[in-house]
Amino acid sequence: MKLNYAASAVLFAITTSFISSNDGDIRISSVKTTPVVATNKYYTANRAPLQPLHFIKLPIGSIKPAGWIRKYLELQRNGLTGKLGQISAWLDKNNNAWFSGTGQGDHGWEEVPYWLKGYGDLAYLLSDTAMIRETRSWLNKAMQSQRADGFFGPGYDDRKQNGKQAAPDSWPNMIMLWCLQSYYEYSGDQRVIPFMKKYFQWEASIPDDQMLTRYWEKSRGGDNLYSIYWLYNRTGEQWLLNLANRIHARTDNWNARHKLPNWHNVNIAQGFREPATYFMQKGDSSLLKATYNDFDLVRTLYGQVPGGMFGADENARPGYTDPRQAVETCGMVEQMASDEMLTGITGDPFWADHCEDVAFNTYPAAVMPDFKSLRYLTAPNMVMSDMKNHSPGIQNEGPFLMMNPFSSRCCQHNHTQGWPYYAEHLWMATPDNGLAAILYNSASVTARVGNNNKVTITEQTKYPFEDTIQLQVHPTAPAHFPLYLRIPAWCNGAQVFINGKLQSHESLPSTFTRIEKNWQKGDRVTIVLPRKLAIHTWTANKNSVSINYGPLTFSLKIPERYEQRDSRVSAIADSRWQQHADSKQWPSYEIFPAGSWNYGLCLGEGNPNTLFTVKHKPWPRNDFPFSQETVPIEIQTCGRKIPGWGIDKYGLCDTLPASPVIVHSAKEQITLVPMGAARLRISAFPVAKGTTE
Incomplete structure (x- = not known):
C-alpha cells in the first residue's frame, strides 16, 4: 500500500x-x-x-440515497434494524436503564446505543417520521438521566478501586454520544451541546487512575476522543483539548510498531484509527503513520485474504491465517466507519477504496437478503453455515456460523450503522467550498x-x-x-x-x-470507470488467488440449501427475546452446500481476459443485487476439483492446499458470482493443474 x-x-x-x-x-x-x-x-x-480536514461530513439529511442503496436501507428498516426494538430483550423499555430516565434498571449496557446509532441515522436518511419519533424517545430519556455531576446513563456500579468508588463504565456513553451528535446535526436540538459539555466536565473531574480502566472503554477511547473534538469544533472551549490529551494518554496504545494492544477484531477495526484521530490535535505525522501501520500489521499477519478484512474470528490467533477464519459483522461495520472517518482526516482516497472493498464484498453476505437475520462470523472461504460448534477451528465456541436474528448481543445491535453511515459519506464538502x-x-x-x-x-x-x-x-x-x-x-x-x-x-x-x-x-x-479482470495472488497464504472485476471480488457459485430453524433453540447463549416476540416471524437458517465446492482455478499462463468470460444479466426488478438469484453479473471460467480438499474434523472447509495443486480431475466450467452475493463461498482459490500440464 x-x-x-x-x-x-x-x-x-x-x-x-x-x-x-x-x-x-x-x-x-x-x-x-x-x-x-x-x-x-x-x-x-x-x-x-x-489540523484541518480534507473532507468534511455534510449534515445528515443533505444526502438522499436512491437506487440499490436505498433499497438496502428500506430492507434494513423493514427487517432486523427497524423491528429490533420489538423483539430484543435488551431493547425492552420495561425497567431498561437507558429508558428509565434515571440510569436505573435491570438491563442496559451497549446494546441500546449500538442499535440506536444506526436506527436513528436510518430514520433521518429515509425521513421516516415514526422511526424519528422513536429515536427521540430514547434520546430524551438518555438526556433526562444526566446526574448533577454530568454523568448520564446506566454505568454506575458498586465496585471499589483502591478503597474508592470506581468510576462508572463510560463505554456505552461513547456510543450514545455519537447518537446525539447525529441527532443534533439533523434536528439542531439546542439541548445537545450543553448536555455534552456537562458530561465532559464530569469526565474531566475524574482522576487519571479512575479514567478508562475497563477493557472495552480503554480499547475504544478513540470514540470518546472523536466526540470531544466534535464538541470543541462547535464551542471552541480550550479545556476540551486538555481533556482530549488525557483521554489519549489513558487509551490503549495503538502506536506501537510491531504489536497491537489486543487482537479482538472489533477493537482493531475501530481502535486503529485512534492515533489518526489524535493527530488532528497534535499534528504529528508519526500518529498518522501509526494508524497506517496498524492497518498493515493486522493484514500482514491475518489479512492475506480477499474482501478487505482479516481472519480474527472474534480474536486473532497465531497460526490461524487461512481464509476460512472469519470476522464479526461488528468488525465489518466498524471498519467501514473507520475508513469513512479516515478519508476526511487524511484526504487519502485509499480509505474510500477500502470502504468499498468491505462494503461490496465482505459485508452483504453477513446478512440474509431480507435483512431479518445475520451471522456473527463470516469468512472469505465458508462452505457451511450451521448451528454447530466449530471450535477450535474458529475461535468461538457455540453456534456462531448460522444466520440468526439473535446472532449475539453485539452484532445483533451494532450491525445497524453499516449502510446508513456509508450512505452519509457518499458526498462530502471540501475546504475550498466544493463537493467531493x-x-x-x-x-x-x-x-x-x-x-x-x-x-x-x-x-x-x-x-x-x-x-x-x-x-x-x-x-x-x-x-x-x-x-x-x-x-x-x-x-x-x-x-x-x-x-x-x-x-x-x-x-x-x-x-x-x-x-x-x-x-x-x-x-x-x-x-x-472501466472495469478489468485482475488476478490477485496471496503469496503469504499458499499462493492462493482471488479474482476481481473492478471493485468486486468474485466467489465460486455454490448451490445453497437453506434449512429453517427455531431461532429460540438455535440462539447464542447471551441472546434474549422479549417475552411476546413471535420467533416464527424471525426464523434462523442453516445453509448447506448443495453441490461441489472444492475447486481450484485453471489459470495457465494466459491473459485474464482469455481465461474468464464476464456475463452481464438484467438488472434485478427488485433493485437488490446481492443474492445468487438477483446478481446482475457472473463470470464463467474453468476449474478442477481437488479431491483431497474437503471438510475437516471441525466441520469447516479444510485449510488451503498449497498452489499449484496437481490433480487428475478433468477441467469443468464453473461460475463465479460477486463475493457479496455468496453466503456460502470460496473466494481464495487454490490454483489447480492437471497431470499433463
Missing part, C-alpha cells in the same frame, strides 16, 4: 488542464487530495488548533458551495455493477465551485465527459479529478 499521510497544506496537482469551451472556462486537474489552506464557509470542520464524490452510488446531495450558492447534484449509477456514473448539477443560480471525483486505485483509463464532451485530461488512479467551472443548471458530468 502506498502511504499518503496528507500532511501537506497545499493542493498537489499531478496534471492540470485548462479548457475554454461553450460551457465556459473549465480547469481540470488530478490531485492527491484537497487543499487545506482555506476553511469551508458553510459546514463545521476542525477549528484551530486542530467519495463513494459512488445513486443519490442526490444538496449543499452550499462557492459564494454561498445552493446546489443539488443528482447521481445515477448501478456502480459497482456497471462502469458509468452520471451526475446532473442543479445550482439555484450559476455557481463557481470545484467538484472532486475519486478515481479508484484499480481503475486505469478513467474518462470524464462534461455535457457530453470527452475531456482530454488524464484521470489517474488513486487521485481525485478536480473540475472547477462556472456551473449552470442542467450541467452533466459522466464518469466512466
Whole structure:
C-alpha cells in the first residue's frame, strides 16, 4: 500500500488542464487530495488548533440515497434494524436503564446505543417520521438521566478501586454520544451541546487512575476522543483539548510498531484509527503513520485474504491465517466507519477504496437478503453455515456460523450503522467550498458551495455493477465551485465527459479529478470507470488467488440449501427475546452446500481476459443485487476439483492446499458470482493443474 499521510497544506496537482469551451472556462486537474489552506464557509470542520480536514461530513439529511442503496436501507428498516426494538430483550423499555430516565434498571449496557446509532441515522436518511419519533424517545430519556455531576446513563456500579468508588463504565456513553451528535446535526436540538459539555466536565473531574480502566472503554477511547473534538469544533472551549490529551494518554496504545494492544477484531477495526484521530490535535505525522501501520500489521499477519478484512474470528490467533477464519459483522461495520472517518482526516482516497472493498464484498453476505437475520462470523472461504460448534477451528465456541436474528448481543445491535453511515459519506464538502464524490452510488446531495450558492447534484449509477456514473448539477443560480471525483486505485483509463464532451485530461488512479467551472443548471458530468479482470495472488497464504472485476471480488457459485430453524433453540447463549416476540416471524437458517465446492482455478499462463468470460444479466426488478438469484453479473471460467480438499474434523472447509495443486480431475466450467452475493463461498482459490500440464 502506498502511504499518503496528507500532511501537506497545499493542493498537489499531478496534471492540470485548462479548457475554454461553450460551457465556459473549465480547469481540470488530478490531485492527491484537497487543499487545506482555506476553511469551508458553510459546514463545521476542525477549528484551530486542530489540523484541518480534507473532507468534511455534510449534515445528515443533505444526502438522499436512491437506487440499490436505498433499497438496502428500506430492507434494513423493514427487517432486523427497524423491528429490533420489538423483539430484543435488551431493547425492552420495561425497567431498561437507558429508558428509565434515571440510569436505573435491570438491563442496559451497549446494546441500546449500538442499535440506536444506526436506527436513528436510518430514520433521518429515509425521513421516516415514526422511526424519528422513536429515536427521540430514547434520546430524551438518555438526556433526562444526566446526574448533577454530568454523568448520564446506566454505568454506575458498586465496585471499589483502591478503597474508592470506581468510576462508572463510560463505554456505552461513547456510543450514545455519537447518537446525539447525529441527532443534533439533523434536528439542531439546542439541548445537545450543553448536555455534552456537562458530561465532559464530569469526565474531566475524574482522576487519571479512575479514567478508562475497563477493557472495552480503554480499547475504544478513540470514540470518546472523536466526540470531544466534535464538541470543541462547535464551542471552541480550550479545556476540551486538555481533556482530549488525557483521554489519549489513558487509551490503549495503538502506536506501537510491531504489536497491537489486543487482537479482538472489533477493537482493531475501530481502535486503529485512534492515533489518526489524535493527530488532528497534535499534528504529528508519526500518529498518522501509526494508524497506517496498524492497518498493515493486522493484514500482514491475518489479512492475506480477499474482501478487505482479516481472519480474527472474534480474536486473532497465531497460526490461524487461512481464509476460512472469519470476522464479526461488528468488525465489518466498524471498519467501514473507520475508513469513512479516515478519508476526511487524511484526504487519502485509499480509505474510500477500502470502504468499498468491505462494503461490496465482505459485508452483504453477513446478512440474509431480507435483512431479518445475520451471522456473527463470516469468512472469505465458508462452505457451511450451521448451528454447530466449530471450535477450535474458529475461535468461538457455540453456534456462531448460522444466520440468526439473535446472532449475539453485539452484532445483533451494532450491525445497524453499516449502510446508513456509508450512505452519509457518499458526498462530502471540501475546504475550498466544493463537493467531493467519495463513494459512488445513486443519490442526490444538496449543499452550499462557492459564494454561498445552493446546489443539488443528482447521481445515477448501478456502480459497482456497471462502469458509468452520471451526475446532473442543479445550482439555484450559476455557481463557481470545484467538484472532486475519486478515481479508484484499480481503475486505469478513467474518462470524464462534461455535457457530453470527452475531456482530454488524464484521470489517474488513486487521485481525485478536480473540475472547477462556472456551473449552470442542467450541467452533466459522466464518469466512466472501466472495469478489468485482475488476478490477485496471496503469496503469504499458499499462493492462493482471488479474482476481481473492478471493485468486486468474485466467489465460486455454490448451490445453497437453506434449512429453517427455531431461532429460540438455535440462539447464542447471551441472546434474549422479549417475552411476546413471535420467533416464527424471525426464523434462523442453516445453509448447506448443495453441490461441489472444492475447486481450484485453471489459470495457465494466459491473459485474464482469455481465461474468464464476464456475463452481464438484467438488472434485478427488485433493485437488490446481492443474492445468487438477483446478481446482475457472473463470470464463467474453468476449474478442477481437488479431491483431497474437503471438510475437516471441525466441520469447516479444510485449510488451503498449497498452489499449484496437481490433480487428475478433468477441467469443468464453473461460475463465479460477486463475493457479496455468496453466503456460502470460496473466494481464495487454490490454483489447480492437471497431470499433463
